[in-house]
Amino acid sequence: MKMEKAIIPFGDHLLRKRSKPVSKFDEELSGLLDDLTNILYAAEGRAGLAAPQIGVLKRVIVMDCGSGKIELINPEILETSGEQMGPEACLSFPGYTGIVKRANYVKVKSQTRNQAEVLLEGEGFLARCFQHEIDHLNGVLYIDHIQDDELYDDHTRQQVNLREMLRLSGKK
Ligand code: CO
Numbered sequence: 001m002k003m004e005k006a007i008i009p010f011g012d013h014l015l016r017k018r019s020k021p022v023s024k025f026d027e028e029l030s031g032l033l034d035d036l037t038n039i040l041y042a043a044e045g046r047a048g049l050a051a052p053q054i055g056v057l058k059r060v061i062v063m064d065c066g067s068g069k070i071e072l073i074n075p076e077i078l079e080t081s082g083e084q085m086g087p088e089a090c091l092s093f094p095g096y097t098g099i100v101k102r103a104n105y106v107k108v109k110s111q112t113r114n115q116a117e118v119l120l121e122g123e124g125f126l127a128r129c130f131q132h133e134i135d136h137l138n139g140v141l142y143i144d145h146i147q148d149d150e151l152y153d154d155h156t157r158q159q160v161n162l163r164e165m166l167r168l169s170g171k172k
Pocket of ligand 1: 091
C-alpha cells in the first residue's frame with residue numbers, strides 16, 4: 001500500500017536539512033511530483049511546496065505563483081538583481097506572515113521530470129517564490145531572513161516573537 005504524503009509539522013528537524021540532488025528521473029520522481037502537486041493544490045493560500053516539506057529530502061519543488069504550475073528539479077539560482085521588500089508565508093507554518101527582503105529578479109537553471117535542462121526567469125512575486133522554495137532545499141526558512149521582528153499572526157495581526165519562532169523551527 002502506498003503511504004499518503006502530508007506536510008510535516010513545523011519544528012520537524014527535516015525542514016532544517018539540506019536536500020540531495022535527484023539523479024534518477026524515474027517513476028519514483030514522477031510520483032513525488034504528483035504528490036507535491038496534489039498537496040499544493042489542496043492547500044489554501046498556496047504558492048509552492050518543496051519536497052522536504054513533506055519529509056522527502058530531495059531537490060524537488062512544485063510551485064504555482066499565479067502563472068501556472070512549475071516543476072523544479074535540482075534548481076540553482078544563477079543570477080539575481082534588484083531588491084524587493086514584501087509579505088511572505090509558508091505552508092509549513094500557516095497563519096503567519098513575515099516581511100522579507102528578496103532579490104527582485106532571479107534566473108534559475110533547473111531540470112524537468114524528463115531530465116531536460118531549462119532556464120527560467122522571474123520578477124517580483126515569481127522571483128520571491130523561486131527564492132523561498134529553493135531555500136527549503138537548503139534547510140532555510142523565510143523567518144531566517146526577517147529583520148526587526150517583522151513577523152505577524154494573520155488572525156490577531158499582532159507581532160510574533162521571532163526569536164521564539166526561530167527556536168521552535170530548530171534553527172541553530
Ligand atoms: Co515555504
